[in-house]
Amino acid sequence: PTARRMAPILRRAKMPIVGIVSGADFLRDRKRFPNVVNLRTSYGEETRRLVSHMFNKLGARRFGIIYQDDAFGRSVLNSYHDALKALGLPILAKASYSWHSHSVHSSVFLLQKADLDVVMLATTTTNAVDAINMARTLGDTYAVALLSIVNIDLLRRSLDLPFEPAVFARIMPDVRNESIGLVRRFRSALASYRKASPEAAARVPGPYSLEGYIIGRFVVAVLERMPDEPTREKFLASALATEPVGIDDWVISFAAGSNAGSDYVRLIEYSNDNPDKVTAE
Incomplete structure (x- = not known):
């Protein structure tokens, strides 16, 4: 915004x-x-890489999304729709929330009956924490996909319950x-x-x-x-x-007529069976 x-x-x-x-x-x-x-890198490229990973590496076929109802969230929603359409898949469930409220909880409830494999969270860190805590409290076991806007360290410190399985997109190399x-x-x-x-x-x-x-x-x-x-x-x-x-x-590097200089995405996967990070670049 x-x-x-x-x-x-x-x-x-x-x-x-x-x-x-x-x-x-x-x-x-x-x-x-x-x-x-x-x-x-653009949120669109992050989204495409996350969907590809969830589909090809995790075998996910049932996708949902919770998104912030603003320019950021709607942009991710459109990219998510396009990435799934390319695979011949629909968005099975979606819910939006206002960024300045706590209505993200109701968004989690709305997705409960969809039997999802993956939920993309087009959210800020605080709302991602609230959504994951609620989902795990309700017993939802779907994987969560999170964009680079989410601060991993802050999210992990703030969660009351384990967040795995999850895949994070990062657009910078590992500083370690x-x-x-x-x-x-x-x-x-x-x-x-x-x-x-x-x-x-x-x-x-x-x-x-x-x-x-x-x-x-x-x-x-x-x-x-x-x-x-x-x-x-x-x-x-x-x-x-x-x-x-x-x-x-x-x-x-900029292609002719482009103003986007990077498409680098690094994915970090956390699973229940393997809590260690698995990185794909």
């Missing part, structure tokens, strides 16, 4: 928006928003995996920052700070490849050029 209100204002001002923290599909329309430079060059440089930079700034001593590596690090380095790389004095127009032309930008071993 915030991006939908903000993006047109900045478009009229011809102000570049780089690395907006939203996967909303409407922001990936370059004709509509030529000033937006997306560095993260130092075999990735980007992650090594990020952790080294953060360690140097903590050492130089006592107020930053408590900061720990996380996906959001990694995303901010990528955005910062991308902007520097774009400016470095501009031969002339930068202007808004020249910056956008350089940022959205088809020549890839390499940030260590992380590559941001």
Whole structure:
């Protein structure tokens, strides 16, 4: 909702928006928003990958969804419908809720009789907690699919009951995996920052700070490849050029006419039989 209100204002001002923290599909329309430079994967791509995994790896055939009744939730609903349609499957049950209320509980009740294998939660972290707690209290055993908007660590700390089985989509690499060059440089930079700034001593590596690090380095790389004095127009032309930008071993690349620079999705699966993470990239 915030991006939908903000993006047109900045478009009229011809102000570049780089690395907006939203996967909303409407922001990936370059004709509509030529000033937006997306560095993260869309919710639509996350949804497609989650559906594919649930269908092919978990054998799911009966799909439902609980979604926030706003631009974010409806966008995910449309992507979910399209992903299932491609597999010849319908959405068997769906329910929406208002983001500022606790009516997500009633959405869980509405899906109870559908005998579902999977429920996609197009929700924020707080509402995902409420929905999963209610579902498990009622004895529902379906798998839950969650987008990158959900904070895994906060969700796990907040739940009263086990949430497995579940599959989470992540759009950043694992900040603990130092075999990735980007992650090594990020952790080294953060360690140097903590050492130089006592107020930053408590900061720990996380996906959001990694995303901010990528955005910062991308902007520097774009400016470095501009031969002339930068202007808004020249910056956008350089940022959205088809020549890839390499940030260590992380590559941001825009197809001709596109403003989406990444389609990276990492899936993390939790199961009742195996509580350890199984990652698919």
